[in-house]
Amino acid sequence: MRTQVLIIGGGFAGASTAQALEKRGINTTLVDKKDYFEVTYAVLRDVAHPEKNNGKSRKRYADFLDGQFIQSAVVELNAHFAVLASGETIHFDIVVIASGSRYPSLPLAKSVDASSLESRNNELQTYHDALKQAKDVLILGGGVVGVELAGELAYAMPHLKVTLAHNGPHLLNGFKSKASKKALSQLTRIGVEVQFNARYQETEDGLVNTTNGAKINPDITFSATGVIPNNEFLKRHYAHVLNPQGQVIVNEALAVTGQQHMYAIGDIADVGEAKLGYLAVEQGKYLANSIAKQISGSQPKPYKRHPFMALVPTGQETGIVQFPFMVSTWKPLVNIKQKDLFISKTFNGFTQ
Numbered sequence: 001m002r003t004q005v006l007i008i009g010g011g012f013a014g015a016s017t018a019q020a021l022e023k024r025g026i027n028t029t030l031v032d033k034k035d036y037f038e039v040t041y042a043v044l045r046d047v048a049h050p051e052k053n054n055g056k057s058r059k060r061y062a063d064f065l066d067g068q069f070i071q072s073a074v075v076e077l078n079a080h081f082a083v084l085a086s087g088e089t090i091h092f093d094i095v096v097i098a099s100g101s102r103y104p105s106l107p108l109a110k111s112v113d114a115s116s117l118e119s120r121n122n123e124l125q126t127y128h129d130a131l132k133q134a135k136d137v138l139i140l141g142g143g144v145v146g147v148e149l150a151g152e153l154a155y156a157m158p159h160l161k162v163t164l165a166h167n168g169p170h171l172l173n174g175f176k177s178k179a180s181k182k183a184l185s186q187l188t189r190i191g192v193e194v195q196f197n198a199r200y201q202e203t204e205d206g207l208v209n210t211t212n213g214a215k216i217n218p219d220i221t222f223s224a225t226g227v228i229p230n231n232e233f234l235k236r237h238y239a240h241v242l243n244p245q246g247q248v249i250v251n252e253a254l255a256v257t258g259q260q261h262m263y264a265i266g267d268i269a270d271v272g273e274a275k276l277g278y279l280a281v282e283q284g285k286y287l288a289n290s291i292a293k294q295i296s297g298s299q300p301k302p303y304k305r306h307p308f309m310a311l312v313p314t315g316q317e318t319g320i321v322q323f324p325f326m327v328s329t330w331k332p333l334v335n336i337k338q339k340d341l342f343i344s345k346t347f348n349g350f351t352q
C-alpha cells in the first residue's frame with residue numbers, strides 16, 4: 001500500500017493533522033490501534049457520572065475522518081515504509097509520528113486494551129459499577145489527572161470516601177502555587193482527604209504509608225502516576241532520535257532530528273511545550289500547513305511555542321484556570337470547560 005502522508009496514531013495530534021491535510025487535498029492514511037477517537041478531557045467524568053456526557057466523548061474514526069483509516073498497530077518504522085501488526089507494509093512520502101502516551105497504571109485515563117468503541121464503553125461502565133459498590137477509594141498522585149479524578153468522584157459519588165495521596169508538598173506540580181492552594185481548598189470542600197508527602201507500599205495487611213506507618217485498606221486504588229510514550233515501533237531503527245524520557249527529538253519545524261520527511265508531534269514528541277491535547281491540536285494544524293507549503297515548494301516557518309495554560313475542573317461546579325499572568329477560580333471562566341468538557345469544541349475542530 002502507498003500513501004502521500006502516513007499518520008501513526010489518531011489522538012488529538014494525529015486526527016487534527018489528518019483532517020487539516022485532507023482539507024488541503026493531500027492524501028492521508030491514519031493508522032490507529034483503536035477504531036475510535038476519545039476526548040480524554042471528559043473520561044474521568046464518564047467514569048464518575050456516565051449520564052452527564054452520555055457517550056459523546058468518543059466517536060469512531062469512520063464517522064468523522066475524511067482520509068483513509070486503518071485499524072492496526074504500527075510495529076516497525078523504516079525510512080520509507082511502516083510495518084503493521086498484520087505484516088502489511090505502508091509506503092509513504094511523509095510520515096507523522098503521533099503515537100502519544102499511555103498510563104499503564106491507570107487504563108481508565110487512556111485504555112490499554114479496549115480497541116473498539118463498544119469495549120471502551122463497557123470498560124468505563126465497569127469502573128463506574130465497581131465505584132458504585134465501593135465505600136472508599138485511594139488515588140495516588142496529585143497531578144492534574146489525580147486532582148481531576150478526586151474532584152469528579154467526590155462530587156458525583158458522595159457515598160465514596162475519597163483520599164488523594166501525593167508524594168510531594170503541594171498539588172499540581174508545575175502550576176503556580178496559588179493554583180495548588182485553590183485546588184486543595186476546592187477538593188477539601190467537597191470532602192476529599194488530601195495527604196501530602198505520602199508514599200504507600202503494598203503489604204499483606206493493605207497499604208502502608210511509609211512516612212508515618214498508617215495502614216489503609218481502600219476498596220479501590222487508582223494510581224495516577226507514570227506516563228509512558230508509545231515509542232516501541234521506533235526502537236529498532238530510530239532509538240537514536242529518542243531523548244532519555246523516550247520522546248522523539250524534533251527541530252523547530254517539528255521534523256525528527258536528522259530525518260527527512262519524518263515529523264513528530266503531540267505527547268510522543270519533545271516539542272518543549274506541556275503535554276496537553278489542545279497543544280497537540282495546535283501542533284497538528286501547524287504541521288499540516290507546513291507540509292502543504294513544503295509540497296508546493298515554499299519554505300515553512302518555524303513552530304511558535306505556546307505559553308502554558310490549563311483549566312482543571314475539581315468536580316462539576318468548581319475548577320482552576322491558570323493563564324500565564326494569573327490564576328482564577330471565577331465561575332464564568334471555569335464554566336467555559338464545565339459545559340461539556342470541550343467535547344463539541346474538539347469534534348467541531350476536526351470537521352470545520
Ligand SMILES: Cc1cc2nc3c(=O)[nH]c(=O)nc-3n(C[C@H](O)[C@H](O)[C@H](O)COP(=O)(O)OP(=O)(O)OC[C@H]3O[C@@H](n4cnc5c(N)ncnc54)[C@H](O)[C@@H]3O)c2cc1C
Nearest residue numbers: 009011012013033040073074100101266267275276277278
Ligand atoms: C484523564 C486525562 C485528562 C486530560 N485532560 C486534558 C485537558 O483537559 N486538556 C488538555 O489539553 N489535555 C488534557 N489531557 C492530556 C491529553 O489527553 C494529551 O496531551 C493528548 O491525549 C495527547 O494527544 P496525542 O495525540 O499526542 O496522543 P494520544 O492522545 O495518546 O493519542 C495517540 C494515539 O496513538 C495510538 N497509537 C499508539 N501507538 C500506536 C501504534 N504503534 N500504532 C498505531 N497507533 C498507535 C493510540 O491508540 C492513540 O489513539 C488529559 C489526559 C488525560 C489522560
